[in-house]
Amino acid sequence: MAKFRVRARTIDMLGRQQIAGIPTAISELFKNAHDAYATRVEVDYFRDDGLFVLRDDGLGMTREDFEQRWLTLGTDSKLNAAAGLRPPPADPTQLSRPILGEKGIGRLAIAVIGPQVLVLTRAKLNGKAQDYLTGAYIHWGLFEIPGIDLDEITIPIEKFPASHLPGTSDVARLVSAVSATLIGLKLRIDDALFEKISSEIEQFNVDPSDIATYLDVPGFKGDGCGTHFYIKPADPIIESDIDSRDHEFKATRFEKHLIGFTNTMTVTERGPPPIVARFRDYLDEGAPVERIGDLAFFTPEEFTEVDHHISGEFDEYGQFRGDVGIYHLPPDRYVLNWSEGDGAPTQCGPFKISFGVLQGNPKDTLVPPQDYAALSRKLAKHGGLYIYKDGIRVQPYGDSDYDFLDIEKRRTLGAAYYYYSYRRMMGVIDLDGAKNRELTEKAGREGFRENRAYRQFRSILMNFFLQTAADYFREEGKYSEKFGEIRGELNRNAELRQKKAKQATSKKRAFQSKLAKFFDDLDGRRTETRVEEIIADLRGKASEISGSRRPSASKALALMRVEKEGRDQLKMLRDELIISKPRGVGLGRALTNEWLAYQTEQERIEHEVIEKAEKAIEDTVSSEAREYSIALDAFARFDGALRNQVTNIREQIRSSKTETEDGLNLLIKQCRQTVADSFRAVNKEADDMLVEIETLKAGGVSEDDLASKRVLFEKRLGDVHQREEATLSRLRDQINSLLGFWHEDGFDSVDLTEALEEELVELRDRRGVELELAQVGLALNTINHEFEKTVSALRSGFRRLASWAEVNPDLRRLYEEMRSSFDHLDGYLEMFTPLDRRLNRDKSEISGKDIFDFLTSLFEGRFQRHSVDLLATDEFRNKSIRGHTSVFYPVFVNLVDNAIFWLQGKRGSPRTIELDVDGDDLVVRDNGPGVSPRDRENIFALNFTRKPGGRGMGLYISRETLAKEGYSLLLDKTDEGAAFRISKKTEGNEG
Structure with missing residues (x-):
């Protein structure tokens, strides 16, 4: 009698050739973990070694189960066949799970991921972990050999104590058994295929005991159970699946297949997902990237x-x-x-x-x-x-x-x-x-x-x-009524916001332009120059009048006229300096700070320049009158000055009154027109409907048609009423809002709008900056990671090179030059440590001398290029503070970097940056042009900078990091240059 014979290639045809790709194969293994009642299944893929490790915390397998289930194709136990094996075990502590693997060939998906695998499994029976592990090694290439029957291939299996994870020698025993099988089949295998499989077997060097030291749970420690697969080398195409992306916001092929293995987006009757799948990708020896996880x-x-x-x-x-x-x-x-x-x-x-x-x-x-x-x-x-x-x-x-x-x-x-x-x-x-x-x-x-x-x-x-x-x-x-109504309302609100933003932008630009001109004039002392010209011109005219031969009465009138001209010119100058803050517009933090600086400087100019100039004009005229015995009418001077001011104020208030009345009249006209239009629209629809009703009465309509017509008419009338009622309601709300927010103290709805918009602008600015900071942080973390790896390799190389340099004079000089350059480069590495405090958890004593030496080394080239001297007082060199170097070093670097930039605008020498101590405070000062009054409030603001190409983040980050360390960073008021003060915060000093 004849029997079916099964070739070994059947395994390859049922497994590797049936699976669409690696993501599908991984999904199949995840399903197997689900069937084993695992609550977690995790993959760790190490690119450098080509090692793919898949672990679950399921029920695992006994040796018997491994042989009769895992190594048996098409098992019928999952179908509960009466003649088959007993059903696979279930975990009584969990809800019953339907079996996903129906054909018993899902395990063959491993062959798609890589050509050889080490399997370790530990079973849990009746809630108790077994005292042994089952291990097996398989090379899937054996199942691709033509002409070989399935029963000619041996799968080596070995038991290990649960307390003993297999090491390299244990794995080697399993591998050698497969190698022996291969050698026994050598005469029946093509030479090229034999060499390929033999070479791969020799290179399989997996050590589970070592891997367990850096991969924790799921594991076999204590009562840990489950199944682990160690696949090596994994097919390199997995990297292409992970990395290939057509577009920044489009999922990779890998993500498309594996994301959402279990449903985490909705709450179902089953409760939370029974199993969570994760995939960690180790691009290098740094922290892995989680490609698949419950939050992805x-x-x-x-x-x-x-x-x-x-x-x-x-x-x-x-x-x-x-x-x-x-x-x-x-x-x-x-x-x-x-x-x-x-x-x-x-x-x-x-x-x-x-x-x-x-x-x-x-x-x-x-x-x-x-x-x-x-x-x-x-x-x-x-x-x-x-x-x-x-x-x-x-x-x-x-x-x-x-x-x-x-x-x-x-x-x-x-x-x-x-x-x-x-x-x-x-x-x-x-x-x-x-x-x-x-x-x-x-x-x-x-x-x-x-x-x-x-x-x-x-x-x-x-x-x-x-x-x-x-x-x-x-x-x-x-x-669709609700959808249309709400979307329409959202659209209207968006249009209103857009119009408001457009108006606000126009007002802000005009306001910003006026402030910019003010501060430009301030920096150029144009106001002071103009006042000096007015006074000089007045003195010249007064002197000319006093020395003339005209009668005394004529001289008096002429002097009083000159005095009025001088005051009028000062008034014009004062009016030019007055800037009105736009109402109902959120300015943002930077522009608000400029406004505050303007108010301070405008008030200073008023008192120190304008009022002094008025006094100088009055004194000049009085002095000329006394010197030349010209009789001036004091009361006439007093009366003339005040009457001139009264006239100006009346003109201004009359103009404001006219503008307000014009706006009120236009508002009333528009409100009345809106009310009339709404009333007319409803009446017209009602009249049209009554006409149609009369037409229907004359024409004769069936009872059924009348019922449908009634519904249609009611809907038409209801729609127009609802539309116009909404229009009038919005108008009514605006009027009530205007009345409700009007108080004697002048607080109104415009003030509220301004406050809300101010908060909104601030939140938008902060959101954008925080996103930018996060992106910078991510980029710098990557740089830091790569820098650390490179520097570590260089340090090791210099250590080995040092011994050669000691005995080789020709090499010693080259070594010292390279070492010096490397030490300078290594200094920059300190700049990246604040990005991850884990690199530097402990505080240390930081001396002023260490800071000075670090800055000298770091900026040596720039100091020479820009002729800048860095000085440190003895008090600073001897000063010591306790803190993180990763906080204080970057702060001093930022302050010195800014000072170098500012000193480039200083003409002549010396150009100095001094590190000093004032009490318990540390001070960094320079003798440059200093910080403009316009910028004093903004200098610590996010994204504020006057430096070409600058990001405006340095001083903000410096102040924030110091604050977390318990220190404050302030800008002192100085007559020359800029001085920054670092102070220890106390209960009375939280600035």
């Missing part, structure tokens, strides 16, 4: 945050019953018929759906701007409709490129008409293995078989998305 996918918080939510269940006839929530309003009950069922139960069975939609235009959404941007980026990468069967994702559904419902295809025909887009939605279709058993996956795990059940399933969903878009998101939709 959508969270329940993000799901609830989007604009619209639809959830419900399709019954066995394909009819939908559920809830539709538009813009976070209380949801409506919604029932939708599927007409293709003909009243017969579907083969696909009942299933549930829940998804959320984010509006595509920021002005149409309720989501705050900062959250909207983050959600949009995440949806662009991972948005879609994911299918979960028994809580585990079915691939490739959810991948936006796999448009199985033609959602994106229809959207290209009309985005507004079809509405939905995968890149604007996150959703879950929840299947049950028992209820939806006819929805079966293809052998290669690339989707469902396209049988009748799948075609019904697809038809039901396509009908659902077409009809919900028509009912809720089109203007003529049956239930």
Whole structure:
């Protein structure tokens, strides 16, 4: 009698050749971990070694289970066949899990990831961990050899004590057994294939005992159980899968297949996901990048945050019953018929759906701007409709490129008409293995078989998305009123904000321009120069009048006229210096600080320049009159000066009164016109309707037609009434708001608008800067990491080179020069340490001499180029502070760097930067041009800089880091240069 014979290549054909790719293979192994009741399954991929480690904390396997289940294809235990093995163990402490692996070949997916694997497993039986591990080594290349029967290949298996993880010698024994099998088959194998497999076996050098020292849980320590796979070398194509990205905001092929292995976005009846899968990618010896994890996918918080939510269940006839929530309003009950069922139960069975939609235009959404941007980026990468069967994702559904419902295809025909887009939605279709058993996956795990059940399933969903878009998101939709109203309101609000922002921007620019001119004039002493010219001109004219031969009375009148001209010129100058702050406009921190500086300087000029000039004019005229005995009428001078001021004030208030009355009249006119238009619109609609009613009466209409006409007329009248009532309500609210905020102290709605806008501008500025700081921090952390690796290698090389330099005079000089340059470069490394305090947790004593030496070395070249001398007093050199060098060194570097820049604008020598001590304070001062009064308040502000190409972050970061260390950073008021003071904070000094 003949029998079937099984070639070894069957393993390769059933496994590696059936799996679509590495991501699919990893997903299969995740499913196996799920079936083993693991709560976590984790992958650590080490690129440099090509080592791929997959570990779970499931029930593991005994040696018997490993041989009879894991090494047996098509096991029937999962099907509970009466003649098969006993069912696989279950964990009584967890809810029962449906078995995902149906064919018993998912383990063969390992061959897709790499050609050889070490398997370690420890079983838990009846809640107790077994006292041994089972280990096995497999080279999948043996199953690719033509002409070899399956029973000719031996898989070495060995038991190890639970307290003893296998080391290199233990693994070597397993590997040598496979090598012996290969040698026994040598005469039947092609020479090239034999050499390839033999070479790979020789290079397999995995040491689980060593790996366990840096990979903690899941592990085998204590009562740890589960299964671990050590695959080496992993196929390099995995790196291409991870790294390849068509666009910055588009998911990689790797992410598309593995993200959302379990449903973390919605809360289901099953509760939280039974298992969490993670994938860590070790690009180098630094910290790994988590490619797959519980936070990489959508969270329940993000799901609830989007604009619209639809959830419900399709019954066995394909009819939908559920809830539709538009813009976070209380949801409506919604029932939708599927007409293709003909009243017969579907083969696909009942299933549930829940998804959320984010509006595509920021002005149409309720989501705050900062959250909207983050959600949009995440949806662009991972948005879609994911299918979960028994809580585990079915691939490739959810991948936006796999448009199985033609959602994106229809959207290209009309985005507004079809509405939905995968890149604007996150959703879950929840299947049950028992209820939806006819929805079966293809052998290669690339989707469902396209049988009748799948075609019904697809038809039901396509009908659902077409009809919900028509009912809720089109203007003529049956239930689209709420969507249209709220979106319209959001659009109006966005337009109002845009108009307000445009007006505010124009006012701010004009205001900023006036301030800039003021400070330019201040720096150039133009006001003082103009005052000096006015006084000089007056003195010349007064002297000429006094020395003339005209009568005394004529001289008196002439002097009083000259005095009035001088005062008028000063008044014009004073008016030019007066800048009005725009009302109802948020200025932002920097512009507000300039405004405060302007008020201080304008007041100083008023007292120190203008008022002194007025006194000088008065004294000049009086002096000339006394010297030449000219009789001046004191009261006439007094009266003339005051009358001139009264005239000017009256002119100004009359002009303001006229402008206010004109604005009030225009407002009244527009309000009355709006009220009249609304009243007219309602009356016109009512009159038109009454005319149509009379026409219907004369023509004769059936009772049914009258009922439908009544509904139509009521809707028309209701729509126009609702529209015009909303218009009048908004107008009424604005009037009431104006009246309600008007108080005797002058506080009104404009003040409130200004305060709110000020806060909004500040929050926007801070958000942008914090994002920029985060990006800078990430970049610098990368630089620091690479710098550390390079410097470490250089230090090691210099240590080895030193011994050669000692005995080789020709090499010694080169060594010393290279070492000196390296030490200078190494000094820069200190600058990066504040980015990660873990590098420098302990405080240390920092001496002033150390700081001075560090700065001298760091800036030596720039000091020479710009002829700057760095000085330090003896008190500073002897001063000692306790703190983190990673905080204080960068602060001094920043202060000295700024001082060098400022000193470049100083003419002549010397150019000095001095480090000094004042009491317990540290002081850094220079003899440069100093800080302009305009900038004193802003110099510590985020993003403020006068330096070309500067980022305006140095002093802000310096002050913030010092504050966390318990110190303050202040700018002293000085007559020359700039002086920065570092003070220890006390209860009385929190500045």
